[in-house]
Each structure stands twice: as C-alpha cells, then as structure tokens.
Amino acid sequence: GAVVSQHPSRVICKSGTSVKIECRSLDFQATTMFWYRQFPKQSLMLMATSNEGSKATYEQGVEKDKFLINHASLTLSTLTVTSAHPEDSSFYICSATVLAGGPNEQFFGPGTRLTVL
C-alpha cells in the first residue's frame, strides 16, 4: 500500500519558537493532503486541506497565520506552527490522497508529537 511519512516523529520546543512538520507521500503523487490535530484521548480534527500549488483551506477556528501550510510539490506538504505555545502541544497527523481516489485511498502518516514547553 501507499506510504506516507512524517518528520519529525516527535519534537519538543520552547514557547514562542516555530516548528516545521513535513508530510511526504513516498510512492505516489498526492494531489491533496490533509492536516489533522489530535489532543490526548480525543478524536482527530481536521485543521486544513492542502492542494498542490494552491493556498490551503483552513477549517473554522484554525488560525491560518499561526499554522502555515505549504504544498509545493505532489509529494510534500509542510505545516509550520509559528510562535508555538503550550496549548499547541498535540499530535499532528497528515493524510494524502490522489485525485478521484476511493475511500480506501486516503493514507495517513504516523503522526508528529509536538510538545511546547
């Protein structure tokens, strides 16, 4: 099956710093990537939709200036958490899909654990 990787797997940073998380589709070209956030013992919540070559679409309540998303190629999307604060500590998960793919063709990455001190 298709593989999606994320880097780093976990990161600890100081409050006020920025952190970049990469999401890569390793063996297929992803026309669309999604970024989800998951707080402890909670479900996944969609943050934004990232289409290659265009601006990301953010869900209501997600600050686009705080969570910068870049989808520069069909295999890479990045999420930058700017001026991170402890409340941004969470598990960030990306998924990648192909145009006109079926329900079983949305592939999730392993997640990135962000801890902001």
Next chain:
Amino acid sequence: GESVGLHLPTLSVQEGDNSIINCAYSNSASDYFIWYKQESGKGPQFIIDIRSNMDKRQGQRVTVLLNKTVKHLSLQIAATQPGDSAVYFCAGPMDTGRRALTFGSGTRLQVQP
C-alpha cells in the same frame, strides 16, 4: 456537515470473543464510511470501508454493517486477539463531495488474555 459519534468509549473483551463497536452518524447524504484502527502514538490504519448503497461488507475477521434507516454502523471483529487492542474510529466525509474526513469520538478496545 457530518457528525459521527460512538456509543461506548471503552470495550473490554476476552481473547477469542467477538467484538462489536458501534457508531451513529447524522448526514444521510454520506456516500461512504470508513473504520480506522489507531494504536498508541501512531496514525490511523484503514480497516474497512462501506459504500452507502451496501448494508454489509466483510473483510478478514471484520464485518461492517450499515443501517441507513437509523443511521448506524457497526464494526464486528471476530475472534478478537490481543493485537486488536487499540482505539477504533468510524469516519465519514466531512461534507458531500469533500475528501476530508470527520471522525467519531473513538472506542478503546481492550482485549483481555
């Protein structure tokens, strides 16, 4: 938009027993649903999906049932094994035509040896 929720937050079963995890949804226009398994510290893993024009679909040791009349779906795991211990989420399209998913609140399955 879609709202997908689960009835039971934790399900504890004996190894070898069958497990049933339930899920309710609100958007009758959803054209498919998916079950995911998530182990601690990992991303969701696809288990099985079902189209809205079906009422049952079987996989290896898993069966998903869809009851559109009451907007309910379930995941049945046969002969539950310790490796099945995880959190299970149902998911559906966030809105008609969107690929983004909305997830239920999750059920933790604990398999007792």
